[in-house]
Amino acid sequence: GEDVEQSLFLSVREGDSSVINCTYTDSSSTYLYWYKQEPGAGLQLLTYIFSNMDMKQDQRLTVLLNKKDKHLSLRIADTQTGDSAIYFCAERYSSASKIIFGSGTRLSIRP
């Protein structure tokens, strides 16, 4: 079935790296995404990775994809207070065109 799982909370110290993890079930998914949601706002796409890649880097963001374990992670380097938000992992379910979202990981930054 369709399922994307994430841990609910992560707390990191300002300036440290944050690593948010996600597991998914569809081994034939084509694209995987990370979205960010700030309070009272819609979801904002941060980055995405195509399933034939195992890593993608974009400034402070690094996405790692382990297809064998169906594991996706998002690393945020030098975490800042502005990174406080809920981060959603999502996969494009290959037998359809829809995107399935995880429940989100709430990232909080401590001084």
Next chain:
Amino acid sequence: EAGVAQSPRYKIIEKRQSVAFWCNPISGHATLYWYQQILGQGPKLLIQFQNNGVVDDSQLPKDRFSAERLKGVDSTLKIQPAKLEDSAVYLCASSLDSATALIAKNIQYFGAGTRLSVL
């Protein structure tokens, strides 16, 4: 470039009343989505349009929810009658790609949502 517009931002109604939400997608985007986001959960797709046709409405509770996208641009989502469990944020999103092209990135752009409280 203007983003996805939704209105109203907030709505409070009593159970058994009716409510409608409106969405204006990004200009030129063929595919439009309505999601329901219950507090503490990720968005769940309710319905997906390609132009003015429905691609996927398998998760739409059709006994009370309806949606239309006349002329393939704006869309409305209606709930009639509302139940307490319909309290959620209703998000609209749009994407440029064809909804059925599997090689497409299908990057979705989201509106700010309508927060519905059913009392």
